[in-house]
Amino acid sequence: MNIVAIKDLLYRLADDDLILGHRQSEWTGIGPILEEDIAFSSMAQDEIGHAQAYYVILNELFGEGSPDALAFGRKAGDFRCCQLVEFPIGDYAFSLVRHALYDLAESIRLESLTKSSFRPLAELSKKLLREERYHHMHATIWIKQLGLSTQEANQRLQSAIDFAYPHALALFEPTAQDDTIVAEGLQASEGELESKWIEAVTQLLSESGLRLPAVVDKTVHYGGRHGKHTEHLDKLLAEMDEVFAIDETAVW
Amino acid sequence: MVTEAEIYAALEEVKDPEIPVISVVDLGVIRDVIIEADGSVVVQLTPTFAGCPAIHHMKENIVQVLTAHGVTHSRVDVMYNEPWSTNLISPRGRVLLKDFGLSPPPAFDGMLTLEVLQNAMCPKCSSNNTFMMNAFGPTACRAVHHCRNCRETFEQFKPL
Numbered sequence: 565m566n567i568v569a570i571k572d573l574l575y576r577l578a579d580d581d582l583i584l585g586h587r588q589s590e591w592t593g594i595g596p597i598l599e600e601d602i603a604f605s606s607m608a609q610d611e612i613g614h615a616q617a618y619y620v621i622l623n624e625l626f627g628e629g630s631p632d633a634l635a636f637g638r639k640a641g642d643f644r645c646c647q648l649v650e651f652p653i654g655d656y657a658f659s660l661v662r663h664a665l666y667d668l669a670e671s672i673r674l675e676s677l678t679k680s681s682f683r684p685l686a687e688l689s690k691k692l693l694r695e696e697r698y699h700h701m702h703a704t705i706w707i708k709q710l711g712l713s714t715q716e717a718n719q720r721l722q723s724a725i726d727f728a729y730p731h732a733l734a735l736f737e738p739t740a741q742d743d744t745i746v747a748e749g750l751q752a753s754e755g756e757l758e759s760k761w762i763e764a765v766t767q768l769l770s771e772s773g774l775r776l777p778a779v780v781d782k783t784v785h786y787g788g789r790h791g792k793h794t795e796h797l798d799k800l801l802a803e804m805d806e807v808f809a810i811d812e813t814a815v816w
Numbered sequence: 817m818v819t820e821a822e823i824y825a826a827l828e829e830v831k832d833p834e835i836p837v838i839s840v841v842d843l844g845v846i847r848d849v850i851i852e853a854d855g856s857v858v859v860q861l862t863p864t865f866a867g868c869p870a871i872h873h874m875k876e877n878i879v880q881v882l883t884a885h886g887v888t889h890s891r892v893d894v895m896y897n898e899p900w901s902t903n904l905i906s907p908r909g910r911v912l913l914k915d916f917g918l919s920p921p922p923a924f925d926g927m928l929t930l931e932v933l934q935n936a937m938c939p940k941c942s943s944n945n946t947f948m949m950n951a952f953g954p955t956a957c958r959a960v961h962h963c964r965n966c967r968e969t970f971e972q973f974k975p976l
Contacts, residue, residue, distance in 0.1 A: 599949065602950060606953070687896040687899075690896075691866060692866060694899060694928065695865060695866065698974075
């Protein structure tokens with residue numbers, strides 16, 4: 565069992581979920597309709613819960629910091645999330661598209677992780693996959709509904725896709741550990757997951773009157789998996805870590 | 817020495833803090849109870865939803881209740897080895913949920929589908945002529961539906 569490779573994978577999984585979860589929680593109270601306010605708030609709770617479960621494995625099995633310290637006590641350069649999740653919520657079209665691209669990817673990734681040779685991760689992903697099903701359905705229902713509704717809705721979704729899709733390709737940015745991750749049966753290769761994801765995204769968009777933008781170089785937005793982030797992450801962490809920075813032992 | 821049956825009986829007193837009518841036993845989240853040679857007790861608990869904040873309360877309450885029943889050394893381990901599903905809620909638990917005003921989750925096999933999700937029985941009038949308004953609700957485990965028969969909007973313990 566290669567501990568370096570497992571930790572590398574766990575940090576990517578956890579940090580993606582934590583940062584996206586935090587962004588989704590920013591819709592609480594300001595959703596375009598009440599039902600979507602509730603949906604994004606609920607998905608935020610799920611994603612942050614998933615991040616916590618990964619941090620618990622890092623803490624209990626690999627001696628990393630406590631889940632709170634890992635979530636709130638690290639600098640941007642320590643994070644291994646992709647840049648897609650860092651962007652502010654923007655308009656509802658962007659948040660919906662990001663959620664759809666992200667959760668299609670997460671469903672495919674979790675499916676692969678259920679067969680992981682690292683048993684704690686395989687067991688946990690079976691659990692998370694069940695919850696993820698709700699996110700997947702939520703995303704696809706709304707993309708289809710809005711994509712096939714008015715011209716304005718369709719155009720706003722398409723603009724969001726044109727912006728978000730090249731960033732979403734970086735969900736599959738490999739690291740130096742990927743060969744080991746595949747060789748040890750921890751997870752399928754990023755390339756294999758990416759192919760399945762592109763197929764799923766293409767199908768959803770074609771059923772929704774939308775199209776996949778052409779991407780010349782998929783590596784343009786790489787960097788997140790190596791600690792290179794957008795300016796947005798610094799701002800997000802400053803806000804998210806505010807209470808922890810004042811008092812690490814604060815109890816809610 | 818305490819018996820497993822006594823532990824399970826005591827655990828009936830530990831309720832879901834968000835749905836205070838149903839015990840952790842009826843909810844199906846108790847995976848196993850292990851009584852060590854020295855009399856200490858390990859309760860294996862599996863979360864309903866990974867991000868459910870109630871899990872911390874349940875853990876604390878289990879230790880408190882067992883202490884009240886004379887078990888001085890007990891511990892709760894959170895397990896994921898067999899993921900929780902709403903199919904594990906006991907028949908009695910389903911009745912309690914309905915009486916509480918929450919539509920019990922339909923049983924299903926394999927992967928959750930939209931059809932399963934949309935199939936909720938109104939807890940007020942027991943009609944199945946209902947539609948789903950939101951797969952998400954006020955807590956992680958609830959969805960919101962509306963009954964066409966009695967025109968009541970109701971919550972469902974959503975299938976997972």
